[in-house]
Amino acid sequence: GQNIDQPTEMTATEGAIVQINCTYQTSGFNGLFWYQQHAGEAPTFLSYNVLDGLEEKGRFSSFLSRSKGYSYLLLKELQMKDSASYLCAVRDRTGGYNKLIFGAGTRLAVHP
């Protein structure tokens, strides 16, 4: 089966660094995505990993370890606007079709 786990809620201080972890189990792993979703809005794409290692995009970085079924999203220099839900999603190719399976999301609250 497929399973994606991430913490439900996190809090952090403006200017700090926060790491959001994601663990997954899937038989047809074909890439991992992170999305940001503000309340009442659609998810927007943040990052993509398919090989092991760190991908950096400005203040956001994402790491993947395929052997451990583990990823994290690192947010640096936190801003108030970073308060949102962060969704970990695994692309699975079981059955011959690519589909994106989402975790339940981590709600991040950034405080002054």
Add this chain to the structure above:
Amino acid sequence: DVKVTQSSRYLVKRTGEKVFLECVQDMDHENMFWYRQDPGLGLRLIYFSYDVKMKEKGDIPEGYSVSREKKERFSLILESASTNQTSMYLCASIFMGGQGFGESPLHFGNGTRLTVT
């Protein structure tokens, strides 16, 4: 910019009604998806389509059907709406090249919040 448009932002329907949720994308994407999003459960895949007239069940297809008569349009149908189908529904599309998506992300519509009373 890719635009995925869902026809209604908010919808209120009665139990037993037939409900159509429409989604249109303007980037000639082959793949389209319907998800529902509920607190604590995240986004769950209902159905997806990889081409015109093609459809595949996702993880929670029961109580739903879909239609893809044209490439740009993917409709979700609730044959007989029930209160447990009250949810936020999100449509998404993606370009699929070759064997997979590469790093092409899903593009989401703004969602339809459906309430069934």
